Amino acid sequence: MANYDVIIIGSGPGGYVAAIRAAQLGLKTACVEGRETLGGTCLNIGCIPSKALLHATHQLHEAEHNFAKMGLKGKSPSVDWKQMLAYKDEVVTTNTKGVEFLLKKNKVDWLKGWGSIPEPGKVKVGDEVHETKNIIVATGSVPSSLPGVEVDEKIVVTSTGALELPKIPKKMVVIGAGVIGLEMGSVYARLGTEVTVVEYLDAITPGMDAEVQKQFQKILTKQGLKFIMGAAVQGVEATKTKAKVSYKLKKDNSEAVLDADVVLVATGRKPYTGGLGLEALGVEMSERGQIKTDAHWQTNVKGIYAIGDAIAGPMLAHKAEDEGMAAAETVAGKHGHVNYGVIPGVVYTHPEVATVGQTEEQVKESGRAYKVGKFSFMGNGRAKAVFAADGFVKLIADKETDRILGCHIIGPGAGDLIHEICVAMEFGASAEDVAMTCHAHPTFSEAVREAALACGDGAIHM
Numbered sequence: 001m002a003n004y005d006v007i008i009i010g011s012g013p014g015g016y017v018a019a020i021r022a023a024q025l026g027l028k029t030a031c032v033e034g035r036e037t038l039g040g041t042c043l044n045i046g047c048i049p050s051k052a053l054l055h056a057t058h059q060l061h062e063a064e065h066n067f068a069k070m071g072l073k074g075k076s077p078s079v080d081w082k083q084m085l086a087y088k089d090e091v092v093t094t095n096t097k098g099v100e101f102l103l104k105k106n107k108v109d110w111l112k113g114w115g116s117i118p119e120p121g122k123v124k125v126g127d128e129v130h131e132t133k134n135i136i137v138a139t140g141s142v143p144s145s146l147p148g149v150e151v152d153e154k155i156v157v158t159s160t161g162a163l164e165l166p167k168i169p170k171k172m173v174v175i176g177a178g179v180i181g182l183e184m185g186s187v188y189a190r191l192g193t194e195v196t197v198v199e200y201l202d203a204i205t206p207g208m209d210a211e212v213q214k215q216f217q218k219i220l221t222k223q224g225l226k227f228i229m230g231a232a233v234q235g236v237e238a239t240k241t242k243a244k245v246s247y248k249l250k251k252d253n254s255e256a257v258l259d260a261d262v263v264l265v266a267t268g269r270k271p272y273t274g275g276l277g278l279e280a281l282g283v284e285m286s287e288r289g290q291i292k293t294d295a296h297w298q299t300n301v302k303g304i305y306a307i308g309d310a311i312a313g314p315m316l317a318h319k320a321e322d323e324g325m326a327a328a329e330t331v332a333g334k335h336g337h338v339n340y341g342v343i344p345g346v347v348y349t350h351p352e353v354a355t356v357g358q359t360e361e362q363v364k365e366s367g368r369a370y371k372v373g374k375f376s377f378m379g380n381g382r383a384k385a386v387f388a389a390d391g392f393v394k395l396i397a398d399k400e401t402d403r404i405l406g407c408h409i410i411g412p413g414a415g416d417l418i419h420e421i422c423v424a425m426e427f428g429a430s431a432e433d434v435a436m437t438c439h440a441h442p443t444f445s446e447a448v449r450e451a452a453l454a455c456g457d458g459a460i461h462m
């Protein structure tokens, strides 16, 4: 008799959500976690702590730049960095404890330690081997390295080090203009750090709608971030207190060096599957180190499933969560489902950037006839009232059927606004469906409706 119906290895958003759903469906479930606390990268060193620092520094920005305009006078707050880090840690603890509570509540056993799979149907944690009918691998990802750059997590850091620097650096070089680099770059820029972002490509946030990329870079530049685009980093030389980043510009091969107190390497993440024993089991992996699965998250070895950052697809917490639920449902004999065409992506800078579905470039390439409805937050009363009118909503719909194909928002609350379009897309809605839905005034959401109206007879407030 197996001890468990399912053992999940890893307690990040993929793993703990899979565990809760499996237990809810009546499966005897355990979750293995080697870290001291539950919640994975996301809760411990990812989504949650970064958002805490983004929130705190945004408050500072508001106090410094907008309070006086609203008649709120007085000295701007000074920064107590130690306290800000303590606040961030407190937010992390509350969340990781919350996951611990949820696992207990759902009667999921937390098997503490690093797990491996000696053979299908068995999971070894420490010296103990647990038998199980199914295994879900949810071991997540780690920062990817860059040739010629050695990370010490003090002067040359990944996002993990950037979340707990002992002091606010005067100068920071961020290698990589992806989501993590820009979010952490924004945090430090708001704290007064001179931030220079060096990016190999010619546009920031690779893969996003080009119009959004351009506007986003403009706004961040206005906020004080410097960008060196089309630059290949050649190496980083670090001492105990400083670093030098050398780079070569692709356009003319010219070389230059940047000085920094801290260098943040934010060049992406790679799946983490070390120590599981997958190779010996013959589990197929992609060239990029991702575990290969079928459409039901099962690997080529029966009874072993994989989800989240460890498999293909966007490395996002909510994608991992959806796969966690769906894989657990599959294991329980139900029909788990994830619609990969409707997974939103959000950058939590200020303004936020949010996107779902196809970019205009992708639609164009598909050869499909399409229309674009755009609405600037300049025409949104609420956005103007809170000094957040930079940005727009861009809705893309099929020219013939009016069905929504994608939405790209840069503006206040974009990360929340996008979900209206996610739901619309799930229901196969048209731009007109959104345009005909009454939206409360004054809200940022009205900008989404106006973009939908712009796909038809025209926006009202533009």
Ligand SMILES: Cc1cc2nc3c(=O)[nH]c(=O)nc-3n(C[C@H](O)[C@H](O)[C@H](O)COP(=O)(O)OP(=O)(O)OC[C@H]3O[C@@H](n4cnc5c(N)ncnc54)[C@H](O)[C@@H]3O)c2cc1C
Pocket: 009, 010, 011, 012, 013, 014, 015, 032, 033, 034, 035, 039, 040, 041, 042, 043, 045, 046, 047, 048, 050, 113, 114, 115, 116, 138, 139, 140, 141, 159, 160, 180, 272, 274, 275, 276, 307, 308, 309, 310, 315, 316, 317, 318, 319, 320, 348
């Ligand atoms: C700075 C930063 C900010 C981010 N911000 C966002 C954001 O705002 N929104 C968003 O959607 N995504 C964000 N992400 C990405 C997000 O964190 C990941 O996509 C998400 O955590 C992936 O979830 P997961 O469950 O696949 O793996 P993880 O969260 O990485 O969890 C995997 C867990 O498995 C454990 N583990 C690994 N191997 C073993 C083993 N052998 N035995 C036991 N335990 C093991 C690890 O210790 C880890 O706790 C951010 C990431 C970073 C680094």
